[in-house]
Amino acid sequence: MKNPGPPASRPAPRTGSGTRPAGASASAGRVRAVGSRPPAVLLVPAVVAALLVLLPLGYLGVRALERGAGYAWEIVADRGTVELLGRSLGLAAAVVAASLVLGVSLAWLTVRTALPGARAWGVLATLPLAVPSYVAAFAWVSAAPALSGFAGAALALTLACFPYVYLPTAAALRGIDPAQEEAARSLGAGSLRTFLRVTLPQLRPAAAGGGLLVALYVLSDFGAVSIMRYDTFTRAIHASYRASFDRTPAAVLSCVLVVMTVLLVTAENRTRGRAGHARTGRGASRPAPRLPLGRLRAPALAWCAAVAAAAVAFPVATLGYWLAVGNSATWDLERLLSASWSTLAVAAAGAAITTALALPVGVIAARYRGRTARLLEESAYAGHAVPGITVALALVFFSVRYVYPLYQQLPLLLAAYTVLFLPLAVGAVRSAVLQAPPVLEDVARSLGRSPLQVLREVTVPLAAPGVATGAALTFVVIMKELPATLLLRPTGMDTLAARLWDETTVAAYAAAAPYAVMLILIASVPAYLLGRHRP
Amino acid sequence: MNELRIADVTKSYGRGPGAAVLDDLSLTVAGGELVAVLGPSGCGKTTLLRIVAGFLRPDSGTVGIGGRTVAGPGVHVPPERRSVGIVAQEGALFPHLSVARNVAFGLTGAARAERRVRTEEMLELVGLGGYGDRMPHELSGGQQQRVALARALAPRPALVLLDEPFNALDSGLRNGVRADVAAALRATGATALLVTHDQQEALSIADRVAVMRSGKVVQYGTPQEVYRHPADAWVAGFVGDAVLLPGTVEGPGKTTAATALGPVPLAVGAAGATDATGATANGGAAGSGSAAGSGSAAGSGSAAGAGKAAGDGRSGTVVLRPEQLKLSPADSTAVRGTVAGVHFYGHDAMVAVAVKGVEGTVGVRLAGPVAVRPGDETGILVTGEAAFHPEPS
Numbered sequence: 001m002k003n004p005g006p007p008a009s010r011p012a013p014r015t016g017s018g019t020r021p022a023g024a025s026a027s028a029g030r031v032r033a034v035g036s037r038p039p040a041v042l043l044v045p046a047v048v049a050a051l052l053v054l055l056p057l058g059y060l061g062v063r064a065l066e067r068g069a070g071y072a073w074e075i076v077a078d079r080g081t082v083e084l085l086g087r088s089l090g091l092a093a094a095v096v097a098a099s100l101v102l103g104v105s106l107a108w109l110t111v112r113t114a115l116p117g118a119r120a121w122g123v124l125a126t127l128p129l130a131v132p133s134y135v136a137a138f139a140w141v142s143a144a145p146a147l148s149g150f151a152g153a154a155l156a157l158t159l160a161c162f163p164y165v166y167l168p169t170a171a172a173l174r175g176i177d178p179a180q181e182e183a184a185r186s187l188g189a190g191s192l193r194t195f196l197r198v199t200l201p202q203l204r205p206a207a208a209g210g211g212l213l214v215a216l217y218v219l220s221d222f223g224a225v226s227i228m229r230y231d232t233f234t235r236a237i238h239a240s241y242r243a244s245f246d247r248t249p250a251a252v253l254s255c256v257l258v259v260m261t262v263l264l265v266t267a268e269n270r271t272r273g274r275a276g277h278a279r280t281g282r283g284a285s286r287p288a289p290r291l292p293l294g295r296l297r298a299p300a301l302a303w304c305a306a307v308a309a310a311a312v313a314f315p316v317a318t319l320g321y322w323l324a325v326g327n328s329a330t331w332d333l334e335r336l337l338s339a340s341w342s343t344l345a346v347a348a349a350g351a352a353i354t355t356a357l358a359l360p361v362g363v364i365a366a367r368y369r370g371r372t373a374r375l376l377e378e379s380a381y382a383g384h385a386v387p388g389i390t391v392a393l394a395l396v397f398f399s400v401r402y403v404y405p406l407y408q409q410l411p412l413l414l415a416a417y418t419v420l421f422l423p424l425a426v427g428a429v430r431s432a433v434l435q436a437p438p439v440l441e442d443v444a445r446s447l448g449r450s451p452l453q454v455l456r457e458v459t460v461p462l463a464a465p466g467v468a469t470g471a472a473l474t475f476v477v478i479m480k481e482l483p484a485t486l487l488l489r490p491t492g493m494d495t496l497a498a499r500l501w502d503e504t505t506v507a508a509y510a511a512a513a514p515y516a517v518m519l520i521l522i523a524s525v526p527a528y529l530l531g532r533h534r535p
Numbered sequence: 536m537n538e539l540r541i542a543d544v545t546k547s548y549g550r551g552p553g554a555a556v557l558d559d560l561s562l563t564v565a566g567g568e569l570v571a572v573l574g575p576s577g578c579g580k581t582t583l584l585r586i587v588a589g590f591l592r593p594d595s596g597t598v599g600i601g602g603r604t605v606a607g608p609g610v611h612v613p614p615e616r617r618s619v620g621i622v623a624q625e626g627a628l629f630p631h632l633s634v635a636r637n638v639a640f641g642l643t644g645a646a647r648a649e650r651r652v653r654t655e656e657m658l659e660l661v662g663l664g665g666y667g668d669r670m671p672h673e674l675s676g677g678q679q680q681r682v683a684l685a686r687a688l689a690p691r692p693a694l695v696l697l698d699e700p701f702n703a704l705d706s707g708l709r710n711g712v713r714a715d716v717a718a719a720l721r722a723t724g725a726t727a728l729l730v731t732h733d734q735q736e737a738l739s740i741a742d743r744v745a746v747m748r749s750g751k752v753v754q755y756g757t758p759q760e761v762y763r764h765p766a767d768a769w770v771a772g773f774v775g776d777a778v779l780l781p782g783t784v785e786g787p788g789k790t791t792a793a794t795a796l797g798p799v800p801l802a803v804g805a806a807g808a809t810d811a812t813g814a815t816a817n818g819g820a821a822g823s824g825s826a827a828g829s830g831s832a833a834g835s836g837s838a839a840g841a842g843k844a845a846g847d848g849r850s851g852t853v854v855l856r857p858e859q860l861k862l863s864p865a866d867s868t869a870v871r872g873t874v875a876g877v878h879f880y881g882h883d884a885m886v887a888v889a890v891k892g893v894e895g896t897v898g899v900r901l902a903g904p905v906a907v908r909p910g911d912e913t914g915i916l917v918t919g920e921a922a923f924h925p926e927p928s
Contacts, residue, residue, distance in 0.1 A: 439627045442590055443683075445614035446621040447641030447690060457640075461631045 038364045038373065039451040046360040050379040053419050056394030060258060063251035063397070075252040080236075085256070088232045091153055091225075092218040098158040099214045102307060103165025104207055108195075109300055111173040114290040116297075121304045123528060125166050128311040129473070130523035132480040132497065133160035134223025135516050136311075138504065139318035141227055153228040159311040160224070161217050165210035167469070168431060172206035173199070175435065191291065209427055212381075215264055216423065219257060220387040222483045223501075233257045234387045238483075241389070254390040265381045316520070319513050326510030339494040340518050343479055346410070346495060350417035351475035354425045355467065357418060362429025362467075363459060367438060377430075381423045388483035391419050395488065408491055416484040421477055425470045432466020433459060472526035479523050496522075537601040537693040537726045539564040539587070544596030546582055546750075556582045557593070558750035564694075564743075566601075569720055569727045571737035573774070574747030580730045583747075584696050587728065588621060589614035601693045620687030620695040620725075622716075625703045626679035628671035634658070634682050635667030641690035657685035660719050676704050677712045684716055688723055695720065697729040701736060713740055734774045738762060746770050762856070764802060764922045771854045771922070776885070778860065778897050782853035784923065792853050792923055795892035796860075797870050799853055802920040851925035857885060857900035861916040862907060868914035872897065874907045888913060 038046070064072050075081060109115050110122040128136075137156035140147050147155065176199060184194040222234040233253055241250040293300050358380070365377040395416050399407040406412050436459060444454045460467070482497050489498060496519040503512035541562045547555040556579040564570045572580045585591040587598055589605065589612060597607035600619065605612040620641075628637050638654045645653065658664050661681035671679060680700055687695050700716065701709045717740040720727050731737050737744045738758040746754045746761060754766035765771035768779055782792035782799065791798045865871055872890035884905045887896040899915065907913055 437627065439623045440629055442588070442614070443621050443623060443627050443686075444629075444640065445590070446588055446617070446619050446692075446696075447686070448615045448618075448643055450613075450615055458629060462629075 037370065038368050041452040041455070042360040042364050043372075045357065046364055046376050049357040049361050049418075049422060050376050052357070052415065053422060054379050055398065056391050056419060059394040059397055060251055060255050060390065063394075064248065064255045066251075067248050071248065072252045072255075075249050076256060081253065081256065084231065084233055084236055084253075085260075087150075087230070088219055088257075089260070091150065091157070091230070091232060092215045094150075094154045095157045095161060095218045096211050096215050098154070099162040099165045100207060100211055102158065102162040103210060104169050104203065106162075106304065106307065107166050107169035107173055107203075109304060111170050112291055113300065114292050115300055115304070118290075121308070122170065124304070124308040124312060126163050127308075127524060127528070128160055129163045129476050130520050131160060131312070131315050132223065132482070132519065133157055133217075133221055134227055134482060134504075135319075135500075135520070136160050136315050137224035137227040138509075139315040142509065143314075143318055148228045149230050153225050153230040153232075155310075156224045156228065157218055157221060159307075161214045162307075162311070164213045164217070165207055167473075168206035168210045168427075169203055171431070171466075171469075172203050176202055206431065209431070212264065213424065213427065216261060216381075219260060219264075222387060222389060227504075234389065237387060238389055241393070247393075250390075250393070254387065257387065257390075261381070262378070265378050319516050319520070322509045322513040323517065326513060335494065335499070336514055336518060339496050339499050339515065340522065342493050343495040343497070343519070344522065346413065346417075346493075347475050347478040349410075350414050350421070350478040351471050353414055354418045354421050354474050354478075355429075355471040358422055358425030358429050358470065359460070359467070361422070362426045363433050363455065365426065365430045366433035367441075377426065380426045388416070388420055388481060388485075389487065391416050392484040392487035395419075408488070410490055410493075413485065413488040413490070416488050417478050417481065420481065420484060421474050424477060425474050428470020428473065429463065429467055432463035432470070435466065436462035472529060476523045476526050479519065537566045538599075539694055539726055539728065540597075540599040541583070541587065542597045542599075544583070544586060544593045544598065546579075546586060546591065546593050556750055557586070559596070560751055561596075562745055562752055562755065564726055564728060566726050567724045568742045569717065569729065569740065571729045571731055571741035571744045572747055573731055573734060573737040573744050575773070576732055578747045579750040580732075580747050581698065584698055584728070584730050587694070588619050588696055589617050618690070618693040620690070620692035622680070622683045622687050622695065622697040622700045624699050625676070626671075626683040626700075628679055628682055628686070630671055632671075633667065634663070634669045634671065634674070637671065637682060638667070638686045638689050640686060653689055657689045658682075660688070660722060661685045662715060675708075677708045680704065680712055681715060681719075684719055688719065688725060691723075693726065695725045695727040697727060699731055699733075700729070701731075701733075709736075716740075738774065744774075746773065748773075765854060767924055768852050768854065776857050776898055776900070778855040778857060780853045780855065780893060780897075781850065782923065783848060783850045784925075785848065792851075792921065794853050795870075795890055796855075796897070796915055796917055799855070799917050799921045800919075801853075801923045849925050851923055854922040854924065855917065857898040858902075859917060859919045859921075860897065860899040861918060862886065862888075862899055862901065863914040863916050865912040865914050868916060870915045872913060872915055874909050874911045874913055876909055877905055877907065879905060888915060890915065 037043070106121070106125045110118045110125065115121060133156055136159055137152065140152055140156055144152075180202075181194050181198055184198040185191070189197060219232075220234060221232075222238060225232045225235050226238070233256070237250045237253045237257075240253065241247055361376050361380045364373045365380075367373075395412050396407070399412055440458055440462070441454050444458045445451070449457060479495075480497060482501055485495055485498050486501060489495060496515045500512050500515040500519065503509075503515065539562075541560065544557050544560045545555065546557040558579075560579075560583065562570075562572075562583075572583065574580045582591065586593050586606065587600075592611055593606055595608075597610075598605050599607075600617060603612075604610050605617050628634075629640065632640065635651075635654050635658075638657050639650050642650045642653055654667065655664065658666060661684055663678060663681055663685070666674070666678070666682075671682070674682065680703075683700070684695075684697075697716075701713055704712055713736060729737070729741060738761070741758060743756060744754075744758050744761045745752045746766070748769065754761055754770050756764075761770070761774055765774060765777070768777075771777040771779065780794040780796060780799075782794040784801070785791055785793050786798070791800050870890065872888040874886060875889045875896050876887040878885040878887075882902075884901045886899045886901060886905065886907060888899055889896050897915065
């Protein structure tokens with residue numbers, strides 16, 4: 001009876017009319033009905049968040065067409081642009097594929113098998129979040145200069161990005177009711193077939209969401225590709241912005257990049273499974289039995305060790321080397337502490353604001369399937385692909401033009417962080433809310449709670465662990481953010497990332513190292529907590 | 536009292552014929568009554584429940600609770616202001632709150648002491664006094680379900696909706712929890728609407744049963760009426776095992792029907808009453824005459840061959856229950872058959888008998904020991920009266 005089959009729970013407002021079987025109403029508790037609209041308490045802040053994201057995009061369009069459509073088209077159709085497109089997409093594809101392999105395999109090994117020290121490997125698999133991609137790139141290129149170019153960029157970005165796949169996949173693996181797998185086994189499927197046919201399809205939303213984040217990260221990455229000297233859109237945009245007074249090419253190229261993201265998000269949305277995600281059983285779920293590895297134990301351990309060595313140990317060792325090479329004269333303790341403090345403060349404020357704005361969008365994305373909901377979620381995602389440098393430029397332009405007092409002030413920097421990292425927080429909120437059965441909200445409504453009270457008393461407490469995960473992730477990525485911070489930081493404010501960049505650009509590696517180490521140390525705390533956290 | 540009045544409610548998803556989930560449906564539940572909406576999955580009963588609760592808006596029609604219109608043209612009272620309690624499948628307790636805080640969830644506005652008293656009172660009512668400090672996952676499925684009921688009843692709702700609440704319980708537990716829930720509902724005098732596809736559940740605990748099919752109520756009456764005098768052959772088969780025989784009305788007063796099992800007496804007025812199938816419940820014409828049965832016309836449409844009384848020689852379907860048939864020695868009666876199968880259930884047994892002139896077999900329910908075996912010749916006796924459904928002309 002209670003079969004959350006995909007077609008039944010999908011009220012498909014645009015793919016079909018009248019095809020919905022009457023029986024679908026039996027499972028209507030999973031998703032709100034076709035016509036129902038999100039309440040104003042959710043809708044209004046969600047629209048504000050979406051507008052904040054869409055604002056820079058609007059600016060891009062205006063700016064790109066400032067010198068006429070013909071001129072803009074010339075830039076788009078240029079042979080160099082097409083080549084850049086291929087290079088960016090190729091890099092993104094390679095990194096996504098590699099991250100999926102690393103993320104899914106490590107998630108399965110650490111959650112579902114009797115891997116010795118599974119918990120420790122789980123923590124290690126999340127630690128790369130603390131290593132900014134530009135630090136990883138710097139570590140590799142300073143050790144093996146031959147790596148620069150495509151291979152080096154792909155390597156550095158994969159090792160920096162795969163936790164985005166690992167974390168949601170591991171969480172999804174923990175959430176799957178082992179009874180389903182037992183049912184598959186009892187139907188004659190072997191353990192491999194069970195994994196491929198029952199477990200893997202259920203991991204798809206989590207892995208695909210993570211993969212999307214990775215792809216968006218790669219498309220907008222600036223630090224790693226610059227250090228690896230691999231020309232992509234972001235690097236070309238930066239170069240053309242710095243090189244000439246004509247900023248139109250930078251805006252046009254950014255527009256192309258934004259279009260690519262929108263296509264990517266749309267594609268992911270279309271393939272997303274519509275199956276129910278909440279567990280159907282009652283009571284607490286049993287933890288799944290861990291699969292003995294047998295002869296595969298040694299290779300599995302070696303695999304985990306190799307990933308941890310490349311992603312964590314190697315950058316740390318390189319930094320240690322540079323620290324040792326440097327001497328106390330290159331250390332400015334006071335400056336280091338002040339930069340650490342402002343980094344902490346800015347990242348905490350940014351994460352708080354971003355999560356608060358992500359909450360309504362994430363809840364709508366999880367609970368409502370109308371056109372409005374889709375539009376809101378997609379606009380929240382769009383901001384991530386706009387490279388930091390472009391968001392920064394857009395906000396500079398906007399503030400100079402309309403709110404001059406904000407120019408070079410903290411709110412502008414926080415706005416840039418929100419625009420950039422809303423997708424991360426929205427994704428976390430959305431999956432957290434999907435874990436809470438909607439029927440609980442119905443019951444709370446019937447017991448006299450308004451939609452806002454239901455959100456506060458039921459949805460948020462149930463989704464809290466997932467939302468906290470999202471907030472911690474946001475904190476980490478804000479700490480590591482480079483291009484927007486460089487352009488928008490208030491005068492006189494130093495953050496760790498900015499200091500690191502300043503020293504690196506003048507090849508003062510030994511002087512840069514303390515900032516890098518401090519950055520990694522601070523970012524490790526939430527990353528460590530994420531690895532330990534069991535949703 | 537807290538009467539629920541659903542009038543001419545229509546709801547469809549999408550457009551086009553066949554998209555209608557509720558088709559001009561009307562149903563009235565008197566204050567304090569427990570009514571079961573019984574239907575196969577996909578008949579629209581959950582949609583009906585969600586419309587009453589306020590999670591869906593009807594396309595047309597009105598819903599009134601305790602004399603107040605909560606849904607209708609230009610009116611939509613949000614769920615939180617309807618004073619409707621919900622008991623969902625599998626309980627749906629808030630996993631992050633203790634049992635006591637679950638029960639107290641709807642008690643807003645009351646003083647703390649009052650809240651505590653009411654919470655404990657409700658837990659006592661469902662037999663879980665002293666369980667307040669437990670967390671939901673520490674309770675069994677049946678206990679969770681009873682807490683869900685306590686939670687729904689605590690704010691003294693005008694109406695309680697139960698959505699297949701016993702589905703997830705295993706059958707041994709189900710009867711006990713079912714009886715407890717019915718007793719708790721009666722003790723509080725709450726008006727209740729229970730949605731289920733389990734005919735046993737509907738017949739055993741409801742004051743009245745509304746049988747739904749394809750978005751309509753096809754019959755509304757007491758469990759006895761629905762079972763003894765089903766509105767049509769489909770209802771007969773849906774609410775229990777049925778023996779359907781082609782027959783022809785005959786005899787003085789049109790009170791018997793000729794069938795393959797010989798002349799079968801028809802229920803008094805049955806030929807006339809069941810003629811207007813859709814309105815069987817009216818006046819309890821079928822004989823049990825319960826006061827509650829009157830004045831709550833349920834059915835619309837589906838009035839097969841309404842209006843004309845079944846005349847002499849009119850043919851149709853005669854509906855008997857297996858327990859109305861008895862086996863007799865093969866040579867003692869005019870009607871004979873061959874035993875085709877015996878199914879023993881412990882408390883009773885079902886004997887399938889192949890009778891000449893009847894398609895398939897005829898089911899006979901035996902209360903005592905089974906003396907026949909497949910292949911035996913046996914006689915069949917009919918006791919009691921049958922319902923009759925004339926063929927639509």
